Amino acid sequence: MSTPKPPKDKRTKAYKEWKAKYESSAEGMGDVVEKITKATGIKAVVDKVAGAFDADCGCDERKSKLNNLLRFRPKDCFTEEEFEYLSQFYSEKLNKFDPHITVSVEQQQKMIDIFNRVMPKVANMTTCGSCFNSAVYKPLSKVYSTYL
Numbered sequence: 001m002s003t004p005k006p007p008k009d010k011r012t013k014a015y016k017e018w019k020a021k022y023e024s025s026a027e028g029m030g031d032v033v034e035k036i037t038k039a040t041g042i043k044a045v046v047d048k049v050a051g052a053f054d055a056d057c058g059c060d061e062r063k064s065k066l067n068n069l070l071r072f073r074p075k076d077c078f079t080e081e082e083f084e085y086l087s088q089f090y091s092e093k094l095n096k097f098d099p100h101i102t103v104s105v106e107q108q109q110k111m112i113d114i115f116n117r118v119m120p121k122v123a124n125m126t127t128c129g130s131c132f133n134s135a136v137y138k139p140l141s142k143v144y145s146t147y148l
Helices: 013-023 029-040 042-052 059-069 080-092 105-118 129-147
Strands: none
Touching (some): 029 042, 029 059, 080 105, 105 129
16 A cells, blocks of 8 residues: 555646545654644744754654654555465464464564554554454454455
8 A cells, every 4th residue: 555656747637636635645643743833833933043053853753753652554465475474374273363362472463563654553463352453463364355
C-alpha cells in the first residue's frame, strides 16, 4: 500500500488526480497539526521567530514523532518474506485465526515487527495474551486474510 510514484508530466489529468489522492491525504497526526498551523498562520509566525533567533523550530521533528505515534493509513504491504512467514504461522495452527492460540516470544516479536512496519499503529511486546490478541494478532489476521 505504498504510495505509487506520480506521473512525470505534471500537466496531465493523471498527475492532478494522483496529487489530489496522495499528496493531500494526511499520513498521521503530525500532518494534521502541520496543516492546521499553516492554515491558521501559526507556522509562519513560528518560522519568523525561530529565524530571528537562528534556531530550529522543531516542527519537522514534532511532525515525524506524531506521525509515528498515530498513523492513519498503513505504511506498506506485506513483503514476500512476511507473507510467507504469516502463511507458515497460520498453516501450523489448527484454526488459522483462533484468538486463543499460544504464541512464543519469538513469534510475538516477529509478528510485532511485521505489524509495526505495515499497520498505522505501533505495538509493543506484552506478556498479556489478550492484549496481544486484540492489538496485534486479530488486526494482522484481518490484513493477512485480504491477501487470500
